[in-house]
Amino acid sequence: MRPFAFVKADTRAEAFRAIGAGSSYLAGGTTLVDLMKLDVMRPDRLVDINALSRDLGQIHAEPGWLRLGALARMSQTENHPVVARDYPVLAQSLSLAASAPLRNMASLGGNVLQRTRCVYFRDTSWDACNKRDPGSGCAALTGGNRKLAILGGSHACIANYPGDFAVALTALGASVTLESAAGRRRIPFEALHRLPGDAPHVETNLAPGEMIVEFAIPAAPWTRRSLYLKVRDRQSYEFALVSAAVALDIEDGAVRDARIGLGGIAAKPWRAREAEAFLKGKPLDEAHARAAAEAALAQAVPQSESGFKPELARATLARALTACAAMEI
Amino acid sequence: MSKDKSKNEHSKNVLTRRGLLSGASGAAAAGYLPLQARAQKAPADADRSAAQVVLNVNGRDHFLTIDPRTTLLDLLRERLDLTGAKKGCDHGQCGACAVHLDGKSALSCLTLAVAAEGQRVTTIEGLAKGSDLHPMQAAFIEHDAFQCGYCTPGQIMSAVACVREGRAGSDESIREYMSGNLCRCGAYPKIVAAIRDAARKTERG
Numbered sequence: 212m213r214p215f216a217f218v219k220a221d222t223r224a225e226a227f228r229a230i231g232a233g234s235s236y237l238a239g240g241t242t243l244v245d246l247m248k249l250d251v252m253r254p255d256r257l258v259d260i261n262a263l264s265r266d267l268g269q270i271h272a273e274p275g276w277l278r279l280g281a282l283a284r285m286s287q288t289e290n291h292p293v294v295a296r297d298y299p300v301l302a303q304s305l306s307l308a309a310s311a312p313l314r315n316m317a318s319l320g321g322n323v324l325q326r327t328r329c330v331y332f333r334d335t336s337w338d339a340c341n342k343r344d345p346g347s348g349c350a351a352l353t354g355g356n357r358k359l360a361i362l363g364g365s366h367a368c369i370a371n372y373p374g375d376f377a378v379a380l381t382a383l384g385a386s387v388t389l390e391s392a393a394g395r396r397r398i399p400f401e402a403l404h405r406l407p408g409d410a411p412h413v414e415t416n417l418a419p420g421e422m423i424v425e426f427a428i429p430a431a432p433w434t435r436r437s438l439y440l441k442v443r444d445r446q447s448y449e450f451a452l453v454s455a456a457v458a459l460d461i462e463d464g465a466v467r468d469a470r471i472g473l474g475g476i477a478a479k480p481w482r483a484r485e486a487e488a489f490l491k492g493k494p495l496d497e498a499h500a501r502a503a504a505e506a507a508l509a510q511a512v513p514q515s516e517s518g519f520k521p522e523l524a525r526a527t528l529a530r531a532l533t534a535c536a537a538m539e540i
Numbered sequence: 541m542s543k544d545k546s547k548n549e550h551s552k553n554v555l556t557r558r559g560l561l562s563g564a565s566g567a568a569a570a571g572y573l574p575l576q577a578r579a580q581k582a583p584a585d586a587d588r589s590a591a592q593v594v595l596n597v598n599g600r601d602h603f604l605t606i607d608p609r610t611t612l613l614d615l616l617r618e619r620l621d622l623t624g625a626k627k628g629c630d631h632g633q634c635g636a637c638a639v640h641l642d643g644k645s646a647l648s649c650l651t652l653a654v655a656a657e658g659q660r661v662t663t664i665e666g667l668a669k670g671s672d673l674h675p676m677q678a679a680f681i682e683h684d685a686f687q688c689g690y691c692t693p694g695q696i697m698s699a700v701a702c703v704r705e706g707r708a709g710s711d712e713s714i715r716e717y718m719s720g721n722l723c724r725c726g727a728y729p730k731i732v733a734a735i736r737d738a739a740r741k742t743e744r745g
């Protein structure tokens with residue numbers, strides 16, 4: 212690991228003073244320390260913000276919305292009784308991720324910023340990775356791409372966004388509050404991550420020195436009838452091949468509103484608006500679930516090793532939708 | 541490197557496998573160090589090369605000057621001579637390095653020692669009370685829940701947390717909770733049996 216300076220911040224003001232070009236905030240460290248050991252991330256200064264947990268580690272379940280502090284831990288959030296009861300898709304997206312010790316360590320803010328698992332990004336012995344080394348090319352286009360993106364990729368990068376929680380946040384139309392020395396702003400969570408386009412090394416719209424401080428999830432008629440379905444190579448402790456976050460508002464047998472996110476297969480946490488629009492006003496039977504899934508995957512571009520993924524994704528989403536419609540709430 | 545005095549005295553009197561291994565690896569390490577120092581030469585400013593920390597490990601405070609890059613795992617093993625936590629993958633994928641931070645399971649290979657300051661660190665060495673094994677340690681022995689033993693300290697630390705968090709109610713729940721601890725020998729069925737048994741005994745109290 213390369214040398215770095217280590218600073219502990221006791222307040223946000225201290226953190227904003229300490230952060231600068233080439234430096235990183237440190238929360239749980241489960242992504243950052245791993246990638247520093249691999250020499251993929253090379254901060255010359257770490258600003259430890261864990262002491263801010265007193266303030267930013269809180270969960271507030273209020274009548275109109277759920278507010279999650281960015282330093283709340285994954286395990287703390289999945290085990291929160293109101294999150295589990297009123298926002299099951301969020302709780303499930305967390306409990307199905309990583310392992311118990313990692314979920315104790317990882318913060319929500321760090322979790323949504325986790326980096327891709329694309330092997331060419333993580334292994335510096337490969338020269339070509341536009342995300343790690345802009346302009347160097349993309350080894351995955353003609354290499355091992357079984358687990359990579361079939362939605363939202365570009366000629367420069369087909370890395371997939373690997374996380375689960377962010378997919379659930381995207382589906383539920385969450386917002387995220389960001390703060391830096393320049394002030395505070397709130398943006399739709401969907402606007403946090405960027406598509407790779409020509410600049411896959413720029414993954415988010417965070418301004419320099421900006422910190423995620425809170426997620427806000429509006430309580431809606433569909434939040435209670437929601438679930439997260441994750442399909443993977445092994446049953447536990449594995450990233451998604453495909454995942455679906457679905458939330459439904461059903462009345463008199465017809466879908467009043469649907470919220471759908473897809474994970475594992477896209478360059479960023481993916482919202483399937485075509486599928487949502489298709490379902491509106493229709494009964495959620497198997498035929499309609501299947502047709503909605505067809506709409507969600509219409510733009511899919513399978514790579515050399517991922518020809519199986521559009522169909523796996525359609526089947527996953529259709530199953531998630533019918534299971535969600537059958538939930539007793 | 542300063543070692544705990546009682547530990548040194550202990551090593552003098554008793555021939556242990558650990559003592560033999562550390563003696564043997566000394567020669568190899570001497571050849572390796574200069575290479576590492578060349579490759580990772582620290583810049584001049586002081587805050588990059590040394591940090592003062594106070595770490596509470598198994599109920600005892602340690603005052604240490606460390607390179608900020610030191611992981612908790614390396615600090616436990618190389619500086620404090622607590623070699624129970626094992627270095628398996630060193631990337632948070634195998635669970636062999638699991639310890640408890642403030643009573644919760646955590647991976648010491650992905651924890652920077654400087655960031656662990658202010659938390660209570662518990663390692664496998666801190667579970668037993670004197671010569672009385674922790675009920676989970678006793679259950680692992682009783683159920684023959686290991687073969688080579690390399691993953692066992694991490695398995696036991698996660699298992700203790702599993703029972704403590706109330707996740708040992710069914711085999712399915714135990715397997716899910718323990719999925720971050722890999723065992724190349726494949727002792728999984730016996731590990732599950734040991735946890736189930738220890739959970740029952742702990743409940744009876």
